[in-house]
Amino acid sequence: MGNIKAIANGSKKDVILKKAAALFRLKGFKASSMRELALTIGVEAPSLYNHIVSKSELLQHICFSVANEFTLQLQEVELSKVSNTKKLEQLIRFHIKMMVHSFDEVYVANNEWKYLDEPYLSDFLKQRRVYENKMVQLVKEGILKKELKNVHPYVSVLTILSAVRGVEFWQRQKKDISVEELENNMVNQLLTGLTNI
Amino acid sequence: MGNIKAIANGSKKDVILKKAAALFRLKGFKASSMRELALTIGVEAPSLYNHIVSKSELLQHICFSVANEFTLQLQEVELSKVSNTKKLEQLIRFHIKMMVHSFDEVYVANNEWKYLDEPYLSDFLKQRRVYENKMVQLVKEGILKKELKNVHPYVSVLTILSAVRGVEFWQRQKKDISVEELENNMVNQLLTGLTNI
DNA sequence: TAACAAAACTAACGCTTATTAGTTTTTAAG
DNA sequence: CTTAAAAACTAATAAGCGTTAGTTTTGTTA
Numbered sequence: 306m307g308n309i310k311a312i313a314n315g316s317k318k319d320v321i322l323k324k325a326a327a328l329f330r331l332k333g334f335k336a337s338s339m340r341e342l343a344l345t346i347g348v349e350a351p352s353l354y355n356h357i358v359s360k361s362e363l364l365q366h367i368c369f370s371v372a373n374e375f376t377l378q379l380q381e382v383e384l385s386k387v388s389n390t391k392k393l394e395q396l397i398r399f400h401i402k403m404m405v406h407s408f409d410e411v412y413v414a415n416n417e418w419k420y421l422d423e424p425y426l427s428d429f430l431k432q433r434r435v436y437e438n439k440m441v442q443l444v445k446e447g448i449l450k451k452e453l454k455n456v457h458p459y460v461s462v463l464t465i466l467s468a469v470r471g472v473e474f475w476q477r478q479k480k481d482i483s484v485e486e487l488e489n490n491m492v493n494q495l496l497t498g499l500t501n502i
Numbered sequence: 503m504g505n506i507k508a509i510a511n512g513s514k515k516d517v518i519l520k521k522a523a524a525l526f527r528l529k530g531f532k533a534s535s536m537r538e539l540a541l542t543i544g545v546e547a548p549s550l551y552n553h554i555v556s557k558s559e560l561l562q563h564i565c566f567s568v569a570n571e572f573t574l575q576l577q578e579v580e581l582s583k584v585s586n587t588k589k590l591e592q593l594i595r596f597h598i599k600m601m602v603h604s605f606d607e608v609y610v611a612n613n614e615w616k617y618l619d620e621p622y623l624s625d626f627l628k629q630r631r632v633y634e635n636k637m638v639q640l641v642k643e644g645i646l647k648k649e650l651k652n653v654h655p656y657v658s659v660l661t662i663l664s665a666v667r668g669v670e671f672w673q674r675q676k677k678d679i680s681v682e683e684l685e686n687n688m689v690n691q692l693l694t695g696l697t698n699i
Numbered sequence: 700t701a702a703c704a705a706a707a708c709t710a711a712c713g714c715t716t717a718t719t720a721g722t723t724t725t726t727a728a729g
Numbered sequence: 730c731t732t733a734a735a736a737a738c739t740a741a742t743a744a745g746c747g748t749t750a751g752t753t754t755t756g757t758t759a
Contacts, residue, residue: 501649
């Protein structure tokens with residue numbers, strides 16, 4: 306039929322991973338068939354198995370490469386010598402940028418992780434829990450330093466992490482607003498609110 | 503094997519719908535089989551078809567009953583004679599309450615609507631678009647009345663609607679914080695922000 | 700050009716799926 | 730008790746799934 310075109314500096318597996326992320330995002334992991342994935346690549350389904358181990362492996366790779374990117378960025382932010390408010394702002398901006406530039410992958414990690422097999426499922430959830438707890442810690446410290454209002458730290462983190470996922474909807478009608486505008490508006494609403502006083 | 507126990511004031515179909523919402527929420531629509539649904543009800547899979555038309559019909563019913571509840575509440579809020587800020591607050595609180603009290607159904611409507619068949623899929627998306635646009639209008643008016651900051655209305659609505667979905671995470675560890683506390687904290691963060699000044 | 704490895708192909712397997720057909724059991728009314 | 734309807738059952742179907750086996754084509758190096 307055809308053959309898998311490797312992109313510059315990327316293996317054929319990378320091509321499969323990219324197409325898989327796009328398909329899984331669009332149709333969901335369970336509703337995406339290996340035959341359909343192969344079709345978007347221009348190859349027969351069994352040919353994929355010369356490059357990958359299984360369908361599950363694709364999901365694992367997508368979920369953990371996203372999780373690792375977030376974990377890495379969090380570690381970097383934690384080390385930086387700025388206020389806790391600024392740290393939270395940096396994280397919010399990073400989340401938005403990830404949603405914009407790696408939309409398929411982030412969406413899949415956010416919405417399809419439940420189809421991970423063990424032990425990957427437990428590992429993923431653990432990594433996410435650690436991430437959340439570290440953000441909660443940032444908020445707690447910000448409150449102690451009087452930078453932040455006396456909010457419930459966990460609810461605050463949960464609100465932030467959910468809010469940034471709203472970029473998903475922006476993806477569909479990105480025409481009339483730039484990434485910078487999106488980012489600034491979202492950061493402002495989360496940090497300083499919507500109302501005048 | 504068994505038989506479907508109708509709950510007080512509800513048909514057997516209602517029982518199936520309730521169990522379907524719970525299963526679809528937990529495993530996702532595509533990964534939920536009619537056999538497994540039947541098992542949770544205590545009946546063989548083909549027996550379900552004495553009460554329902556198809557698996558798709560279950561999803562349609564769940565999605566549209568949720569969508570209609572939100573649409574109805576929005577109409578009520580629009581008619582009330584309070585400030586636009588208060589209208590938005592009422593809507594946020596309603597979203598949180600729905601996430602708390604009809605979690606399975608709202609989650610399914612939020613996350614599994616893509617598996618709706620046509621023409622239901624288009625109808626659902628249209629109804630959601632209308633809902634979003636009406637919220638955008640509330641924000642626009644609030645800005646004109648100087649109640650609200652000069653934010654980008656669409657980004658603001660998208661942030662609010664995503665943020666309230668964060669209640670999903672609260673559902674897993676609801677022990678150490680009450681619904682009221684959750685609701686007040688989330689409303690405050692969205693309307694007045696996280697930072698001191 | 701010969702030889703070897705990589706990667707494509709076709710065919711098929713075993714399994715699961717939603718759903719239908721046909722039959723038996725349960726429930727409710729006269 | 731009889732009867733009719735409702736709702737359960739068993740068995741089976743056709744379609745789709747991820748994946749494997751075995752074979753052929755393609756690409757690379759000597």
